[in-house]
Amino acid sequence: MAYLASESIKALNPIEVTTDGKGEVIKVGLTEHTIKNFHAIKERLFDFFFRINMLKSTLMNLNLLS
Known part of the structure; x- marks a missing residue:
């Protein structure tokens, strides 16, 4: 599942993050x-x-996998 999570984040990049003057999201x-x-x-x-x-x-x- 870590692979899927990693690929999902890569696929959605870049992500826009808006912060206030204090740097809070x-x-x-x-x-x-x-x-x-x-x-x-x-x-x-x-x-x-x-x-x-x-x-x-x-x-x-x-x-080969348990």
């Missing part, structure tokens, strides 16, 4: 580019997640 959001391409990003992440699960299943069937 007010808002976190996606860029316009990410929003426009969200469907493609989602499909790529879904494919990645599917492949990871297939690999995990194969390794478990071969008793």
Whole structure:
């Protein structure tokens, strides 16, 4: 799952963070580019997640992963 989390963050970068004068976070959001391409990003992440699960299943069937 760490791989999926890492890939998700990479796919959504850059993330826009708005802070106040003290540096406290007010808002976190996606860029316009990410929003426009969200469907493609989602499909790529879904494919990645599917492949990871297939690999995990194969390794478990071969008793290489507990």
